[in-house]
Amino acid sequence: AQSVTQLGSHVSVSEGALVLLRCNYSSSVPPYLFWYVQYPNQGLQLLLKYTTGATLVKGINGFEAEFKKSETSFHLTKPSAHMSDAAEYFCAVRSIQGAQKLVFGQGTRLTINP
Amino acid sequence: ETGVTQSPTHLIKTRGQQVTLRCSSQSGHNTVSWYQQALGQGPQFIFQYYREEENGRGNFPPRFSGLQFPNYSSELNVNALELDDSALYLCASSSTDSPNTEAFFGQGTRLTVV
Numbered sequence: 001a002q003s004v005t006q007l008g009s010h011v012s013v014s015e016g017a018l019v020l021l022r023c024n025y026s027s028s029v030p031p032y033l034f035w036y037v038q039y040p041n042q043g044l045q046l047l048l049k050y051t052t053g054a055t056l057v058k059g060i061n062g063f064e065a066e067f068k069k070s071e072t073s074f075h076l077t078k079p080s081a082h083m084s085d086a087a088e089y090f091c092a093v094r095s096i097q098g099a100q101k102l103v104f105g106q107g108t109r110l111t112i113n114p
Numbered sequence: 115e116t117g118v119t120q121s122p123t124h125l126i127k128t129r130g131q132q133v134t135l136r137c138s139s140q141s142g143h144n145t146v147s148w149y150q151q152a153l154g155q156g157p158q159f160i161f162q163y164y165r166e167e168e169n170g171r172g173n174f175p176p177r178f179s180g181l182q183f184p185n186y187s188s189e190l191n192v193n194a195l196e197l198d199d200s201a202l203y204l205c206a207s208s209s210t211d212s213p214n215t216e217a218f219f220g221q222g223t224r225l226t227v228v
Contacts, residue, residue, distance in 0.1 A: 004156075
């Protein structure tokens with residue numbers, strides 16, 4: 001069975017500061033990994049994904065994440081936070097084979113302080 | 115903005131009633147998945163449809179059922195509604211032709227059971 005743990009249900013940073021959202025996963029087979037963002041009363045928007053190849057992946061809005069197999073981690077970072085980054089962020093894992101079922105973490109609410 | 119559309123956007127039902135939620139998938143996508151997102155939680159996988167048949171199911175009772183139509187659109191039906199069914203229901207479409215691509219989510223249907 002697959003699972004995702006997001007460390008910290010709430011993260012607060014100052015505008016211009018580094019954003020670091022943590023994600024650890026458990027999977028018996030090599031997974032695909034995703035980060036989604038959700039703004040209030042909206043659906044999920046993909047920020048970035050790791051499938052194969054380079055372990056450092058870049059996404060939209062200046063976000064990036066690094067797949068570390070030895071640490072079973074896929075942490076999301078952004079060098080400089082903007083007010084518009086305030087949202088809920090979800091890490092998700094999916095098996096390479098079988099049903100394209102996403103297993104999500106509980107989410108991290110990111111607050112940006114002016 | 116994705117090509118996945120869901121209707122209605124909001125819905126209020128009484129406990130014990132039945133509800134049908136609808137989803138139109140993105141052009142070129144042949145797989146539809148449904149997720150339930152309770153307040154403050156990550157989305158939970160309900161089931162997935164491929165070629166008009168259920169292709170994977172999460173830990174949800176049989177009163178949650180679905181359909182996929184030849185044009186790949188889908189319905190989620192919930193019978194005998196319970197108060198705990200109040201949630202945001204998300205539809206996601208994807209393609210098995212490109213298994214390493216991501217799922218695209220609709221804006222969701224907010225269901226309130228009173």
